[in-house]
Amino acid sequence: MSTSGKKVAFHTLGCKLNFSETSTIARDFRDEGFERVDFSEPADIYVINTCSVTENADKRFKSIVKKAQSVNPDAFVAAVGCYAQLKPEELADVDGVDLVLGATEKFKITQYLNDLSKNDFGEVHSCEIQDADFYVSSYSIGDRTRAFLKVQDGCDYKCTYCTIPLARGISRSDTLQNVVRNAEQIAAQDIKEIVLTGVNIGDYGKGEFGNKKHEHTFLDLVKALDQVDGIERLRISSIEPNLLKDETIDVVAQSRAFVPHFHIPLQSGNNEMLGKMRRRYRRELYVDRVNRIKKLMPDSCIGVDVIVGFPGETDAHFLDTYTFLQELDISYLHVFTYSERDDTPAATMEGRISLKKRKKRSKMLRGLSAKKRRAFYESQLDSTHEVLFEGENKKGFIHGFTENYVKVKTPWDPALVNTTHEVQLKEIDEDGLLRFSFTEENQGVMA
Structure with a gap:
């Protein structure tokens, strides 16, 4: 099949890990001669990288296929990713879908494209999940101010609500050498910030060389990346509290590039749950993690994942x-309303919570999150921080983030894109974002 002049577009659902893998798949298409275009533009093939975390995954997928x-009604449509691994036949049955690839096959997508003719039925290539035991390096680049660098994949944990081990397989890691090399390649592209991503990144080192032994640890990874020239910021994405060790917190507190921002899943503040x-x-460990971070980095930002409405969760x-969360020194919440997932132990547990009650609890925690974020932002007023500006014009404004994840805005100026500036945080606006004044060369300019 000649690919000269062919166009491909991508849509990514879900987590930072998916974004890193979409970028890697996109580079494979580029190497095969395809031109990448925006998903809203006519293309010969549309690739949808799916997510299985939310109960509305199927509805979202169908709407994206329709889009x-x-x-282009004649375009070839391919589905990859977690939902494609878990429910390949369901996706193949969606009108307009031509190809569905599972956990291992997605990285070989161009090999499955004999031609781009529409199929009468979706063609499925999906491995048994136990065969997803090898590692594919991935990182996003070129489409964001920051890069998502995949360091680990899969998970050996058996949380009763989670489908990720079924969708991504066993825990396995990139080699330390590869991670550092990828970080150097990202730095060479003038990207200022790298976000470390994976399914369970605190488990880094397991499966690094195809075995379960830890050749390196997450602490080794942090120390090695802190030495990479050209990267201004390194940010740790979600990390399990039991895998966030004292030594890692200590290193981040003294780090050249790692920023004082942690996202630590809690899921429940009740030990029985x-x-x-x-x-x-248990929650006592979580308190210990938060207290240690705040002791060493008082201005640090701490985000928390919480699930509401889990089976058996009483008032x-x-x-x-x-x-528990109200009293904890945290900065914001990501609230997930529990939804039953096929083939998980929680789906058959007694004590199912009504949808009405789940939504009510979710609303309460989202309200608490808004209060926590506001209080955190207020604590940062009149302080000075480095802001990295993003690349998108949003209603006449450009947004950016401080190293400790305070979101700020200023009138759109393309010269600010992908640059860092020292600012003094001044006031919180009606959108809950911080306004600021520049220091240094822009002294006195109000945002």
């Missing part, structure tokens, strides 16, 4: 979680 078909979820810690359990 592609509305632009944590046990039912089969989490590997007392929920209020225990709410009070």
